[in-house]
Amino acid sequence: xxxxxxxxxxxxxxxxxxxxxxxxxxxxxxxxxxxxxxxxxxxxxxxxxxxxxxxxxxxxxxxxxx
Amino acid sequence: xxxxxxxxxxxxxxxxxxxxxxxxxxxxxxxxxxxxxxxxxxxxxxxxxxxxxxxxxxxxxxxxxxxxxxxxxxxxxxxxxxxxxxxxxxxxxxxxxxxxxxxxxxxxxxxxxxxxxxxxxxxxxxxxxxxxxxxxxxxxxxxxxxxxxxxxxxxxxxxxxxxxxxxxxxxxxxxxxxxxxxxxxxxxxxxxxxxxxxxxxxxxxxxxxxxxxxxxxxxxxxxxxxxxxxxxxxxxxxxxxxxxxxxxxxxxxxxxxxxxxxxxxxxxxxxxxxxxxxxxxxxxxxxxxxxxxxxxxxxxxxxxxxxxxxxxxxxxxxxxxxxxxxxxxxxxxxxxxxxxxxxxxxxxxxxxxxxxxxxxxxxxxxxxxx
Numbered sequence: 001x002x003x004x005x006x007x008x009x010x011x012x013x014x015x016x017x018x019x020x021x022x023x024x025x026x027x028x029x030x031x032x033x034x035x036x037x038x039x040x041x042x043x044x045x046x047x048x049x050x051x052x053x054x055x056x057x058x059x060x061x062x063x064x065x066x
Numbered sequence: 067x068x069x070x071x072x073x074x075x076x077x078x079x080x081x082x083x084x085x086x087x088x089x090x091x092x093x094x095x096x097x098x099x100x101x102x103x104x105x106x107x108x109x110x111x112x113x114x115x116x117x118x119x120x121x122x123x124x125x126x127x128x129x130x131x132x133x134x135x136x137x138x139x140x141x142x143x144x145x146x147x148x149x150x151x152x153x154x155x156x157x158x159x160x161x162x163x164x165x166x167x168x169x170x171x172x173x174x175x176x177x178x179x180x181x182x183x184x185x186x187x188x189x190x191x192x193x194x195x196x197x198x199x200x201x202x203x204x205x206x207x208x209x210x211x212x213x214x215x216x217x218x219x220x221x222x223x224x225x226x227x228x229x230x231x232x233x234x235x236x237x238x239x240x241x242x243x244x245x246x247x248x249x250x251x252x253x254x255x256x257x258x259x260x261x262x263x264x265x266x267x268x269x270x271x272x273x274x275x276x277x278x279x280x281x282x283x284x285x286x287x288x289x290x291x292x293x294x295x296x297x298x299x300x301x302x303x304x305x306x307x308x309x310x311x312x313x314x315x316x317x318x319x320x321x322x323x324x325x326x327x328x329x330x331x332x333x334x335x336x337x338x339x340x341x342x343x344x345x346x347x348x349x350x351x352x353x354x355x356x357x358x359x360x361x362x363x364x365x366x367x368x369x370x371x372x373x374x375x376x377x378x379x380x381x382x383x384x385x386x387x388x389x390x391x392x393x394x395x396x397x398x399x400x401x402x403x404x405x406x407x408x409x410x411x412x413x414x415x416x417x418x419x420x421x422x423x424x425x426x427x428x429x430x431x432x433x434x435x436x
Contacts, residue, residue, distance in 0.1 A: 046253075046409075049402075049405075049406065049409070050406075050409065050410070050413070053354060053406045053409075053410065054350070056354060056358075057350035057353060057354050060353050060354060060357035060358075061350075061353060063357065
């Protein structure tokens with residue numbers, strides 16, 4: 001199993017862990033924001049999706065660099 | 067009312083079952099023994115790879131036992147010291163070498179290579195074919211799908227536009243489309259682009275519906291994977307890139323090359339980064355759509371493949387359920403990716419056409435600093 005020691009894959013894994021934490025924080029913060037101000041739900045959702053999409057781009061770039 | 071809903075639900079389930087099973091049955095039945103299990107995995111991998119790729123045939127389904135393919139060939143158009151047009155049926159799925167005007171062509175792993183009369187493929191040290199490849203302008207399955215979707219959209223939206231001439235509300239299917247059109251205009255174009263939004267709404271609408279319809283077509287048993295093709299997403303992102311650069315006003319370029327309110331040494335450092343940013347934005351658009359759709363297709367196909375790998379009464383139904391679950395999520399993703407592509411395009415256009423004057427309170431003493 002030489003492939004298990006492939007550093008590229010470990011790096012990609014680390015980036016995906018980071019992206020996961022980031023997405024979790026975005027989602028959590030958006031939920032909190034919506035709970036505090038339900039009337040702003042639409043705006044918060046749009047902003048959340050934009051940031052999530054940008055973050056997703058980074059995660060995919062990592063996946064494709066492997 | 068209740069009965070009607072139940073009937074609709076059952077019909078939806080039936081349609082889903084038919085679409086999923088028609089994909090699953092095309093995978094070959096495995097042979098006996100330990101060796102056969104490895105072969106099955108290899109076969110499933112090859113099958114998924116084949117599904118993700120573009121094709122010179124429209125293949126509805128194949129009979130594994132007789133080796134027969136049910137579908138129709140498409141025209142191959144090559145530019146190789148002159149235009150060469152012939153039907154892809156001449157390749158006989160890679161078995162035959164085609165001769166046109168003294169040149170020989172062979173289909174090898176879904177790519178056309180120039181070969182000698184015997185169809186020899188030469189390999190380089192990495193194991194890839196090193197044969198010359200002609201310029202390929204063929205009407206492949208993806209191209210055909212895109213042309214059909216474009217025609218479909220033209221007819222659909224021309225009709226919708228026509229109904230507005232005589233009456234204020236649309237008829238029939240237009241009633242489904244109108245809220246979507248208004249959604250793109252009012253929720254995507256207007257808030258992100260600003261006062262000149264009308265100029266760009268047509269582009270955003272086209273891109274939104276084009277990507278959405280193609281994403282949804284990817285979920286049907288037709289087996290087309292157009293938006294999961296990086297060349298297609300590259301072209302879409304390129305259009306956004308060109309529109310952003312050409313609609314960029316004085317402020318946009320100023321903020322890239324000589325941003326105001328920044329010390330000169332920092333300007334020199336920041337300018338290359340900003341220029342790079344011009345290209346990374348559409349690049350991210352391209353990768354995002356491609357990767358999301360490819361990932362979705364791979365997940366669905368892998369789950370279907372697991373049914374064939376395990377072949378027992380527990381794994382079969384549970385992976386079948388998983389596949390339905392993922393397919394429903396993919397329907398959401400199909401919309402979401404079209405939405406995100408459109409939204410980010412609108413944002414980038416908005417950045418390019420924005421008037422920056424009121425953003426620097428330090429330059430203008432009239433605006434109080436909050």
